[in-house]
Amino acid sequence: MVEILKKSFIITILFSALLSNDSPSFFRYSDASLDRGNLKGLIGIMVDFKEDNNPLTSGNGKFLDSLNVGFIQDNNIQRCNVEHHFIVDPPPHNKDFFDSQLEAVKNYYFNISNGSIDFEIDVIDSIYTAIDENGEYQEMQFFSQSEDDITTLYKIAVELAQNEIIEIADQKDWTSSEDFLVVVFHAGLGQDLGTPYGIFDPTIYDIHSAYIDSEMLNSIGEETGILIESEDTQFSVTNGILMPETLNQIFFDVIEDLYAPSFVDEEDLENLYCDYQLGMTGLMSYFLGYRLGFPVMHSTDNI
Numbered sequence: 001m002v003e004i005l006k007k008s009f010i011i012t013i014l015f016s017a018l019l020s021n022d023s024p025s026f027f028r029y030s031d032a033s034l035d036r037g038n039l040k041g042l043i044g045i046m047v048d049f050k051e052d053n054n055p056l057t058s059g060n061g062k063f064l065d066s067l068n069v070g071f072i073q074d075n076n077i078q079r080c081n082v083e084h085h086f087i088v089d090p091p092p093h094n095k096d097f098f099d100s101q102l103e104a105v106k107n108y109y110f111n112i113s114n115g116s117i118d119f120e121i122d123v124i125d126s127i128y129t130a131i132d133e134n135g136e137y138q139e140m141q142f143f144s145q146s147e148d149d150i151t152t153l154y155k156i157a158v159e160l161a162q163n164e165i166i167e168i169a170d171q172k173d174w175t176s177s178e179d180f181l182v183v184v185f186h187a188g189l190g191q192d193l194g195t196p197y198g199i200f201d202p203t204i205y206d207i208h209s210a211y212i213d214s215e216m217l218n219s220i221g222e223e224t225g226i227l228i229e230s231e232d233t234q235f236s237v238t239n240g241i242l243m244p245e246t247l248n249q250i251f252f253d254v255i256e257d258l259y260a261p262s263f264v265d266e267e268d269l270e271n272l273y274c275d276y277q278l279g280m281t282g283l284m285s286y287f288l289g290y291r292l293g294f295p296v297m298h299s300t301d302n303i
Contacts, residue, residue: 039179039291040120041168042119043123044098044182044184044185045185047153047157047186048130049139050130052139052140056204058254059252063127064246065092068251077269079274080272093246099121101280128157140205144191144207148216151212151216155226157186158184166235168180170233176235183241184242186244187244188207191203191206191207191208193247199257199258201258211290211291247280248278255276
């Protein structure tokens with residue numbers, strides 16, 4: 001955890017340095033546009049899955065709507081008692097929740113750029129359920145086994161919400177897909193944290209988060225981007241972000257597999273996992289950096 005915090009601090013310092021320097025040479029390693037002012041807004045979409053009870057995924061395919069952090073064997077003992085401790089990203093995970101997530105990213109970039117990066121945020125107040133090409137509802141595991149699977153989930157969500165996306169864009173007078181970026185939030189835990197001490201992760205079909213770029217879309221046959229259209233408007237979505245509803249493992253039973261309480265006395269179980277919590281702002285801000293034209297500041301071969 002200390003190393004993660006150190007890396008986050010270093011990345012924040014480097015971001016700040018880049019934002020305060022007007023030289024375009026800092027951005028030569030990014031394929032994104034160097035014009036950081038062309039992004040006018042973020043549009044959030046919620047997508048869930050066919051409900052299941054698959055032990056290889058976290059949750060049941062639906063968004064969390066209530067707080068339950070009781071232990072598996074005794075639900076009356078709390079992994080972290082909300083009455084006495086802070087819980088990161090508590091449910092319900094709904095429109096208001098994801099509004100606050102996007103607001104946090106907006107505030108981060110606005111503050112570290114001294115106001116030079118700013119954008120509007122909108123979250124569509126509907127939950128779409130992932131389907132296959134035949135219109136059948138799909139379980140989470142079918143979108144977790146490859147990069148193409150992740151990209152396909154993003155595409156499905158954008159296509160399901162295309163009418164609402166276009167409506168927002170028309171209201172804002174956004175005339176190009178370069179004016180906005182679609183962030184898809186899927187139900188369940190993100191497969192982004194790794195496992196401690198080489199422990200096998202039992203939820204191997206949780207979905208990795210990603211910045212979706214044109215190469216990934218090209219790989220699933222969308223060479224010109226995801227086409228969304230209405231009678232009067234047409235956009236080609238060529239990049240975006242895929243995020244989970246949370247990165248906080250405390251809401252899911254998998255935390256007891258990864259950090260087993262087997263040798264903890266029962267009287268010491270209460271609040272055992274209060275310090276094992278993570279939020280999403282850092283990861284989402286990192287992905288947005290790709291869209292804003294920042295260079296990658298770490299080795300992509302080993303992280």
